[in-house]
Amino acid sequence: MFEYLIFFFFAAVAVIFALVVILHRNPVVGALSLVVSFFALAVMYVLLDAPFMAALQIIVYSGAIMVLFLFVIMLLNLQHEKEPSTRPVQQWLGYLTSSAFAISLVYYLGKYAVMSGALPVPFIADARAIGRRMFEAYIFPFEAVSILLLAAIVGALMLTGRSEQRENTSGEVIR
Amino acid sequence: MAFDTTDVILSLVKIAIVLAMMLQVTPIMAWVERRGSALMQDRPGPNRVGPFGLFQAFADALKFILKEDIIPARAHKWLYTLAPAIGLLPALTTIAVVPWGRPFLLAEREVGGRILFEGGRWFVPVVADVSVGILVVFALASFSVYGITTAGWASNNKYSLFGGIRASAQMISYELALTLAAVSVLLATGSLKLTDVVWHQTGTFVLFDTLRLPAWNVLSPSMWLSFIVFVVAAFAETNRLPFDFAEADAELVAGYHTEYSSMKFALFFMAEYMAMASMSAVIATLYLGGWDIPWYNEPPTFLGFLLSALFFVAKVGFLLFFFVWIRWTIPRLKYDILMRLGWKVFLPMAFVNILLVAGFIAMRWI
Numbered sequence: 177m178f179e180y181l182i183f184f185f186f187a188a189v190a191v192i193f194a195l196v197v198i199l200h201r202n203p204v205v206g207a208l209s210l211v212v213s214f215f216a217l218a219v220m221y222v223l224l225d226a227p228f229m230a231a232l233q234i235i236v237y238s239g240a241i242m243v244l245f246l247f248v249i250m251l252l253n254l255q256h257e258k259e260p261s262t263r264p265v266q267q268w269l270g271y272l273t274s275s276a277f278a279i280s281l282v283y284y285l286g287k288y289a290v291m292s293g294a295l296p297v298p299f300i301a302d303a304r305a306i307g308r309r310m311f312e313a314y315i316f317p318f319e320a321v322s323i324l325l326l327a328a329i330v331g332a333l334m335l336t337g338r339s340e341q342r343e344n345t346s347g348e349v350i351r
Numbered sequence: 352m353a354f355d356t357t358d359v360i361l362s363l364v365k366i367a368i369v370l371a372m373m374l375q376v377t378p379i380m381a382w383v384e385r386r387g388s389a390l391m392q393d394r395p396g397p398n399r400v401g402p403f404g405l406f407q408a409f410a411d412a413l414k415f416i417l418k419e420d421i422i423p424a425r426a427h428k429w430l431y432t433l434a435p436a437i438g439l440l441p442a443l444t445t446i447a448v449v450p451w452g453r454p455f456l457l458a459e460r461e462v463g464g465r466i467l468f469e470g471g472r473w474f475v476p477v478v479a480d481v482s483v484g485i486l487v488v489f490a491l492a493s494f495s496v497y498g499i500t501t502a503g504w505a506s507n508n509k510y511s512l513f514g515g516i517r518a519s520a521q522m523i524s525y526e527l528a529l530t531l532a533a534v535s536v537l538l539a540t541g542s543l544k545l546t547d548v549v550w551h552q553t554g555t556f557v558l559f560d561t562l563r564l565p566a567w568n569v570l571s572p573s574m575w576l577s578f579i580v581f582v583v584a585a586f587a588e589t590n591r592l593p594f595d596f597a598e599a600d601a602e603l604v605a606g607y608h609t610e611y612s613s614m615k616f617a618l619f620f621m622a623e624y625m626a627m628a629s630m631s632a633v634i635a636t637l638y639l640g641g642w643d644i645p646w647y648n649e650p651p652t653f654l655g656f657l658l659s660a661l662f663f664v665a666k667v668g669f670l671l672f673f674f675v676w677i678r679w680t681i682p683r684l685k686y687d688i689l690m691r692l693g694w695k696v697f698l699p700m701a702f703v704n705i706l707l708v709a710g711f712i713a714m715r716w717i
Contacts (some may be wrong), residue, residue, distance in 0.1 A: 204504055205430070211497065231486035239493025240523065243500070247519045250504055250512060302482060303543055 183223055190216035203249045207242060214238045228303050357472065365478045369446055372664075376628040376671075377621045378408030384675050391679045415617040423507060423610050430505035435611070435618035438498020441491040442625035448484045449632045450546045452476035452642050452660035453649045476642075476656065477546060484545040485537060488633055489530055492588055495626060496522040499590070502619070503607035514606030517596040517686070524693040525587035525594075531701035532581035535574050535708045536637045549641030554648075565645035569638040573711040577704040578638045580697045585630045587693070590623065592678040596686060631670035632663075639666050 189212065196209040214237045221230035310318050382397075382405060389396025397404040422431055454475040459466065481487060496519050503515020537543060540551045556566045568574045587594040598606035608619045635641060642649075642659035649655035684692070 202427075204427075204501075208430070208497070208501065227481055227483045228486070231483045231490050234490035235486065235493055239490060239526070243493070243496055243519050243523055246497075246500055247516060247523075250500065250516050250519075 179223060182219070186216040186219040189213070190220070204246065207246050207249055210245075211238045211242045214242070228306065361474065362478065365476065366447075369451070369478055370443075373443060373446055373625055373628060377624045378412070380624040380627070380671060380675075381408050381411065381620075383672065384678075387672070387675045388679045391676075412617070415614055418613040420613040420615065421610070425507045426610065427505040427507065430501050431610075432615070434498055434502035434505055435615045435622070436498075437501055438495065438622040439618050439625070440498075441495040442622045442629055445488055445491045445626075445629035446632055447478040448481060448487045448545055449629075449636050450475070450477035450480070450549055450641060451632070451663050452656045453651065455651050455653055455656040474656070475546070476660065480544065480546050483543050485533055485543050485548070485637075488545075489526070489533075492529070492630075493522070493526055495588070495622075498619075498622065499607045502611065506607070506610040508610050510603040510605075511607050511609050514596075514598065514603050514609070518590065518607065521587055521590075521594065521596055521689065521693075524690060525584045525697070528580050528693060528697040528701050529584035529588060531698065531705065532577040532584060533637060534701075535577040535704045536568055538705065538708045538712065539568065539571070539574065545636050545641075549636060549643065552640040553643045555646065563646075565640060565643065567638065567640035567643070567645075573708045573716070574638070574704065576700055576707065580701045580704070581637065582634060583697060584693075585634060586674070586677065587689075589626045589630050589674075591627065591674055593681045593684050594689060595683060596689065601683075627671060627674050628667065631667045631674070634670055635663065635666040639670075641666075 193209040193213040193216070197206045197213065200206050200209065214233060218230040218233040218238075221227070221233060385407070386396045386404065397407045400406040400410050422428060454473050457472045457474050459471055479487075499518040500515040503511040503513070503518070506512075536548060540548045542548070542551075552565070552567050554566050555563050556571075557563050558570075558572070564570045569578045586592075590596075590598065596606075598608075603609070608616055611619060642663040644659060644662045649659050
């Protein structure tokens with residue numbers, strides 16, 4: 177009973193703030209609402225007996241990625257709250273794809289989702305079990321992802337690597 | 352879900368104790384900061400209100416309450432009001448996962464015809480001993496940046512905005528070093544629980560067949576490097592000098608809280624000291640043996656609990672004084688030096704320490 181109360185409260189929070197993200201004109205308010213929404217999702221993980229996932233959800237998404245988003249939004253200083261979208265085509269395309277996605281999501285959820293309480297396999301979600309799985313059964317995808325990330329880092333360094341030449345003239349790295 | 356009444360009451364007692372302690376931190380630390388800075392600069396400091404100026408904090412609190420609460424005309428009203436609360440929340444809640452004393456056995460006793468603590472019950476002095484303890488600390492630490500950045504942006508002031516942007520860039524950079532430094536400790540402990548981390552540090556070990564030292568992580572030859580990284584990153588995470596770029600009085604007026612007045616400013620003030628206290632508690636737990644008393648085996652009784660809790664408070668107190676000490680000793684770094692230090696010095700140091708600890712474990716030295 178108590179768990180249901182918590183679930184429905186945080187489910188409502190997650191949905192409402194997710195709506196604020198897409199409906200609010202102000203990008204900073206949108207970003208902060210997304211943080212709240214992520215936080216509510218983390219509560220869902222705790223209710224599902226997966227505190228490790230909850231902690232990672234907050235550390236990675238709310239703690240790192242959204243801080244970066246906020247940083248970029250503030251740095252760009254977006255103040256065009258009332259500006260109409262430049263191309264109506266994009267807007268309609270967005271509506272179309274997102275509604276298609278929503279419809280298919282509802283369809284497949286209705287078709288495949290497990291609505292009964294018990295899960296078919298014993299649910300393991302502690303750090304040790306996840307680590308073992310990742311480094312034993314899924315070592316190849318894990319390494320593939322790390323190579324992908326390494327490529328992304330090298331790419332970012334290439335794009336911003338101009339400071340090397342400037343360093344020689346002023347004796348100090350300028351970013 | 353069934354509730355055990357005794358459990359609920361014990362939890363409430365723990366929460367009350369921890370909250371009471373945390374709320375004391377700000378007035379005490381404000382006094383220590385002022386008198387400490389005065390001591391280091393060879394001047395008397397505030398000494399008019401009460402003995403040694405001890406009641407200065409009350410005068411300050413009264414002043415904060417009576418000052419006019421100003422919201423700038425072009426500020427974002429909602430976020431401007433919300434920001435101090437967002438800042439205070441993580442500072443106040445981190446302490447929940449930190450153990451602050453040796454667990455002791457509550458003996459069965461009869462009070463007014465009811466049997467309390469049937470068959471004896473362990474009192475574990477930590478509010479929430481969750482299985483992901485240290486991750487909760489990092490999750491909340493990463494949340495603390497939102498209060499500052501939101502305040503900086505919502506004030507609609509260039510200086511404030513600079514403070515907020517700097518804070519977010521700095522925190523992202525140093526959070527990595529902080530987390531990776533703690534990984535060394537977790538490798539040695541083999542658990543994310545902070546109670547396990549402390550238990551692992553109880554007892555003694557013999558260094559080079561000569562010295563019998565307490566088994567604290569900071570004294571272990573494999574982990575002092577990560578201790579240094581962790582402490583420096585903790586300074587950056589709590590925005591203390593030499594890393595107070597969000598405030599930077601000399602450059603940004605007062606940084607992210609330039610526009611704040613009255614109790615809203617007081618909340619930021621409280622959040623800063625509470626974050627310091629939480630960080631000190633985490634440092635003490637991870638590296639200084641938590642509540643462990645060196646060369647002494649605490650008995651599982653109330654006395655043992657009391658002694659260990661006092662030792663824990665003493666360690667946190669020393670670290671808090673260390674924060675003040677550093678603030679009035681080392682000047683602020685330049686911003687690019689700060690970034691270079693974070694990414695090119697402390698991050699590799701943390702990685703090296705992880706390899707070191709892994710090597711020690713592989714050699715079965717720890």
